[in-house]
Amino acid sequence: DADVTQTPRNRITKTGKRIMLECSQTKGHDRMYWYRQDPGLGLRLIYYSFDVKDINKGEISDGYSVSRQAQAKFSLSLESAIPNQTALYFCATSDFTRTSGGYNEQFFGPGTRLTVL
Amino acid sequence: DQQVKQNSPSLSVQEGRISILNCDYTNSMFDYFLWYKKYPAEGPTFLISISSIKDKNEDGRFTVFLNKSAKHLSLHIVPSQPGDSAVYFCAASGDSWGKLQFGAGTQVVVTP
Numbered sequence: 001d002a003d004v005t006q007t008p009r010n011r012i013t014k015t016g017k018r019i020m021l022e023c024s025q026t027k028g029h030d031r032m033y034w035y036r037q038d039p040g041l042g043l044r045l046i047y048y049s050f051d052v053k054d055i056n057k058g059e060i061s062d063g064y065s066v067s068r069q070a071q072a073k074f075s076l077s078l079e080s081a082i083p084n085q086t087a088l089y090f091c092a093t094s095d096f097t098r099t100s101g102g103y104n105e106q107f108f109g110p111g112t113r114l115t116v117l
Numbered sequence: 118d119q120q121v122k123q124n125s126p127s128l129s130v131q132e133g134r135i136s137i138l139n140c141d142y143t144n145s146m147f148d149y150f151l152w153y154k155k156y157p158a159e160g161p162t163f164l165i166s167i168s169s170i171k172d173k174n175e176d177g178r179f180t181v182f183l184n185k186s187a188k189h190l191s192l193h194i195v196p197s198q199p200g201d202s203a204v205y206f207c208a209a210s211g212d213s214w215g216k217l218q219f220g221a222g223t224q225v226v227v228t229p
Contacts, residue, residue: 004160031215042121042206042219043161050214058216090160094215105151106217108160 003027004109006091012115019078021112023091030096032074033106034058034066037088049074050096081116088113120144121209123220131228136194138223140207143188147209151217152181152192155204164205165192197227 004025013019023032030051035043035058045058047066055066063085067075078085092106122141130136138152148169153161167174167181167190174181180193194201207220 033215035219040126040221042119042123042221043208043217044219045216048214048216092160096215104215105163105166106215108153108162110158110160 004091004093004107006089006109006112008112009110010113012117013081014117015082017081017116019081019114021076021089021091021114023074023076023109025072025074025091025093025107025109027093027095027107028071029093029107030071031094032068033092033094034064034074034076035090035092036060036085037090037111043090046076078114078116081114083116086114086116119218119221120147121207121218121220123205123207123223125223126221127224127226129226129228130197132199133196136192136197136201136225136227138192138194138205138207138225140190140192140220141188142190142209142218144209144211144218145188146211147218149210150181150183150190151208151210152179153206153208153219154201155206155222161206194225197225199227199229201225202227 033048034046049068052068065077089112091109094106151166152164154164155161183190204222206222208217
Protein backbone atom coordinates (compact mmCIF):
# COMPACT_ATOMS: atom_id res chain seq x y z
CA ASP A 1 0.00 0.00 0.00
CA ALA A 2 1.17 3.53 -0.79
CA ASP A 3 2.49 5.55 2.13
CA VAL A 4 1.10 8.84 0.79
CA THR A 5 -2.25 8.75 -0.99
CA GLN A 6 -4.13 11.48 -2.78
CA THR A 7 -7.77 11.63 -3.83
CA PRO A 8 -9.04 12.17 -6.40
CA ARG A 9 -6.35 11.30 -8.93
CA ASN A 10 -8.06 13.26 -11.67
CA ARG A 11 -10.70 15.98 -11.50
CA ILE A 12 -12.34 18.21 -14.08
CA THR A 13 -14.37 21.11 -12.75
CA LYS A 14 -15.80 24.42 -13.83
CA THR A 15 -14.80 27.97 -13.01
CA GLY A 16 -16.25 29.12 -9.69
CA LYS A 17 -16.69 25.67 -8.18
CA ARG A 18 -15.27 24.72 -4.79
CA ILE A 19 -12.85 21.81 -4.91
CA MET A 20 -11.14 19.83 -2.17
CA LEU A 21 -8.10 17.65 -2.71
CA GLU A 22 -7.28 15.19 0.03
CA CYS A 23 -4.04 13.70 1.23
CA SER A 24 -3.46 10.90 3.72
CA GLN A 25 -0.23 9.37 4.94
CA THR A 26 0.70 6.29 6.92
CA LYS A 27 4.36 7.24 7.41
CA GLY A 28 3.75 8.84 10.80
CA HIS A 29 5.40 12.07 9.69
CA ASP A 30 4.53 15.38 11.32
CA ARG A 31 5.34 17.58 8.35
CA MET A 32 3.05 17.79 5.33
CA TYR A 33 3.20 19.96 2.22
CA TRP A 34 1.11 20.86 -0.83
CA TYR A 35 2.78 21.69 -4.15
CA ARG A 36 1.59 22.40 -7.64
CA GLN A 37 3.51 21.52 -10.77
CA ASP A 38 3.24 23.53 -13.96
CA PRO A 39 5.16 22.89 -17.18
CA GLY A 40 8.47 24.76 -17.18
CA LEU A 41 8.12 25.84 -13.55
CA GLY A 42 8.84 22.75 -11.51
CA LEU A 43 7.05 22.30 -8.19
CA ARG A 44 5.97 25.32 -6.18
CA LEU A 45 4.97 25.25 -2.52
CA ILE A 46 1.38 26.24 -1.73
CA TYR A 47 1.04 25.49 2.00
CA TYR A 48 2.89 23.49 4.63
CA SER A 49 2.12 22.22 8.10
CA PHE A 50 4.43 20.97 10.83
CA ASP A 51 1.71 19.60 13.06
CA VAL A 52 -2.06 19.77 13.42
CA LYS A 53 -1.88 23.21 15.05
CA ASP A 54 0.61 24.70 12.61
CA ILE A 55 -0.30 25.93 9.12
CA ASN A 56 1.96 28.13 7.00
CA LYS A 57 1.64 29.79 3.61
CA GLY A 58 4.05 28.88 0.85
CA GLU A 59 5.08 30.96 -2.12
CA ILE A 60 1.77 30.68 -4.02
CA SER A 61 -1.03 30.42 -1.43
CA ASP A 62 -3.45 32.95 -2.96
CA GLY A 63 -6.70 31.25 -3.99
CA TYR A 64 -6.04 28.20 -1.83
CA SER A 65 -6.77 27.14 1.74
CA VAL A 66 -5.82 24.06 3.74
CA SER A 67 -6.98 22.03 6.68
CA ARG A 68 -4.92 19.67 8.82
CA GLN A 69 -7.60 17.40 10.23
CA ALA A 70 -5.18 14.99 11.91
CA GLN A 71 -1.51 14.15 11.83
CA ALA A 72 -2.20 11.88 8.88
CA LYS A 73 -4.55 14.11 6.86
CA PHE A 74 -3.95 17.38 5.05
CA SER A 75 -6.54 18.78 2.63
CA LEU A 76 -6.20 21.51 0.02
CA SER A 77 -9.23 23.56 -1.04
CA LEU A 78 -9.84 25.85 -3.96
CA GLU A 79 -12.69 28.03 -2.78
CA SER A 80 -13.60 29.29 -6.24
CA ALA A 81 -11.61 27.52 -8.93
CA ILE A 82 -10.22 29.46 -11.90
CA PRO A 83 -8.64 28.15 -15.12
CA ASN A 84 -5.07 29.13 -14.16
CA GLN A 85 -5.32 26.71 -11.25
CA THR A 86 -5.25 23.90 -13.79
CA ALA A 87 -2.16 21.94 -12.75
CA LEU A 88 -0.78 18.77 -11.20
CA TYR A 89 -1.02 18.89 -7.41
CA PHE A 90 1.24 16.93 -5.09
CA CYS A 91 1.10 16.27 -1.39
CA ALA A 92 4.32 15.42 0.42
CA THR A 93 5.43 14.45 3.92
CA SER A 94 8.68 14.56 5.79
CA ASP A 95 10.02 13.66 9.19
CA PHE A 96 12.07 15.76 11.57
CA THR A 97 15.12 14.13 13.09
CA ARG A 98 17.43 16.10 15.28
CA THR A 99 20.45 14.17 14.06
CA SER A 100 19.90 15.51 10.55
CA GLY A 101 19.23 19.04 11.79
CA GLY A 102 15.79 18.92 10.28
CA TYR A 103 17.00 18.18 6.78
CA ASN A 104 15.16 15.18 5.45
CA GLU A 105 13.82 14.19 2.10
CA GLN A 106 10.15 14.60 1.34
CA PHE A 107 7.96 11.70 0.26
CA PHE A 108 5.40 12.50 -2.41
CA GLY A 109 1.96 11.18 -3.22
CA PRO A 110 1.03 10.18 -6.78
CA GLY A 111 -0.55 13.56 -7.59
CA THR A 112 -3.95 14.92 -8.56
CA ARG A 113 -4.45 16.24 -12.08
CA LEU A 114 -6.90 19.12 -11.83
CA THR A 115 -8.48 20.79 -14.85
CA VAL A 116 -10.58 23.93 -14.41
CA LEU A 117 -12.72 24.77 -17.44
CA ASP B 118 12.07 34.65 -9.60
CA GLN B 119 13.34 31.06 -9.69
CA GLN B 120 16.15 30.49 -7.23
CA VAL B 121 16.90 27.02 -8.57
CA LYS B 122 17.45 26.66 -12.29
CA GLN B 123 17.81 23.67 -14.55
CA ASN B 124 18.64 25.18 -17.90
CA SER B 125 18.46 21.99 -19.94
CA PRO B 126 14.84 20.90 -20.36
CA SER B 127 15.87 17.65 -21.98
CA LEU B 128 18.81 15.27 -22.36
CA SER B 129 19.19 12.25 -24.61
CA VAL B 130 21.89 9.69 -23.83
CA GLN B 131 22.81 6.23 -25.06
CA GLU B 132 22.44 3.26 -22.78
CA GLY B 133 25.70 2.58 -20.96
CA ARG B 134 26.99 6.14 -21.29
CA ILE B 135 27.14 8.84 -18.65
CA SER B 136 24.24 11.23 -18.05
CA ILE B 137 25.17 14.61 -16.58
CA LEU B 138 22.39 16.85 -15.28
CA ASN B 139 23.13 20.38 -14.17
CA CYS B 140 21.52 22.71 -11.67
CA ASP B 141 22.34 26.29 -10.66
CA TYR B 142 21.07 28.24 -7.69
CA THR B 143 21.13 31.88 -6.71
CA ASN B 144 20.37 31.87 -2.98
CA SER B 145 23.58 31.59 -0.94
CA MET B 146 21.52 30.53 2.09
CA PHE B 147 20.77 27.15 0.51
CA ASP B 148 22.77 24.48 2.28
CA TYR B 149 21.05 21.21 1.46
CA PHE B 150 20.41 19.93 -2.03
CA LEU B 151 18.39 17.01 -3.36
CA TRP B 152 17.65 15.29 -6.63
CA TYR B 153 14.27 13.74 -7.33
CA LYS B 154 13.24 11.45 -10.15
CA LYS B 155 9.72 11.46 -11.58
CA TYR B 156 8.00 8.97 -13.86
CA PRO B 157 4.73 9.88 -15.65
CA ALA B 158 1.61 9.55 -13.48
CA GLU B 159 3.70 9.15 -10.34
CA GLY B 160 4.95 11.51 -7.67
CA PRO B 161 8.62 12.50 -7.47
CA THR B 162 10.83 10.04 -5.60
CA PHE B 163 13.96 10.96 -3.71
CA LEU B 164 17.19 9.97 -5.41
CA ILE B 165 20.18 11.48 -3.64
CA SER B 166 21.12 14.49 -1.53
CA ILE B 167 24.15 16.48 -0.49
CA SER B 168 24.87 18.83 2.36
CA SER B 169 26.86 22.01 1.77
CA ILE B 170 29.66 20.68 3.98
CA LYS B 171 30.45 18.14 1.27
CA ASP B 172 31.38 18.46 -2.36
CA LYS B 173 30.49 14.95 -3.45
CA ASN B 174 28.04 12.24 -2.50
CA GLU B 175 27.78 8.88 -4.18
CA ASP B 176 25.10 6.20 -4.12
CA GLY B 177 25.58 3.35 -6.55
CA ARG B 178 25.33 4.65 -10.10
CA PHE B 179 24.39 8.14 -8.91
CA THR B 180 26.86 10.82 -7.84
CA VAL B 181 26.07 14.41 -6.95
CA PHE B 182 28.76 17.09 -7.08
CA LEU B 183 28.44 20.46 -5.37
CA ASN B 184 30.47 23.56 -6.25
CA LYS B 185 29.47 26.16 -3.67
CA SER B 186 31.59 28.95 -5.07
CA ALA B 187 29.89 28.58 -8.45
CA LYS B 188 26.48 27.85 -6.87
CA HIS B 189 26.28 24.81 -9.09
CA LEU B 190 25.51 21.15 -8.63
CA SER B 191 25.40 18.25 -11.00
CA LEU B 192 24.08 14.71 -11.02
CA HIS B 193 26.05 12.00 -12.78
CA ILE B 194 24.42 8.71 -13.71
CA VAL B 195 26.90 6.01 -14.74
CA PRO B 196 26.10 3.84 -16.59
CA SER B 197 22.75 5.10 -17.85
CA GLN B 198 20.02 2.51 -18.16
CA PRO B 199 16.63 2.58 -19.96
CA GLY B 200 14.86 2.68 -16.58
CA ASP B 201 16.58 5.99 -15.89
CA SER B 202 14.36 7.67 -18.49
CA ALA B 203 12.37 10.13 -16.37
CA VAL B 204 12.18 13.78 -15.37
CA TYR B 205 14.82 14.79 -12.82
CA PHE B 206 14.24 17.69 -10.46
CA CYS B 207 16.91 19.53 -8.53
CA ALA B 208 15.76 20.96 -5.18
CA ALA B 209 17.36 23.11 -2.49
CA SER B 210 16.65 23.98 1.12
CA GLY B 211 17.97 26.80 3.27
CA ASP B 212 16.42 26.05 6.63
CA SER B 213 15.53 23.19 8.94
CA TRP B 214 11.82 23.69 8.29
CA GLY B 215 12.22 21.46 5.29
CA LYS B 216 10.86 23.83 2.67
CA LEU B 217 12.21 23.00 -0.78
CA GLN B 218 12.73 25.16 -3.87
CA PHE B 219 12.57 23.11 -7.06
CA GLY B 220 14.05 23.58 -10.49
CA ALA B 221 11.92 23.16 -13.61
CA GLY B 222 13.19 19.65 -14.29
CA THR B 223 15.20 17.89 -17.00
CA GLN B 224 13.63 15.14 -19.10
CA VAL B 225 16.17 12.35 -19.60
CA VAL B 226 15.72 9.81 -22.38
CA VAL B 227 18.05 6.81 -22.44
CA THR B 228 18.16 5.20 -25.86
CA PRO B 229 19.31 1.63 -26.63
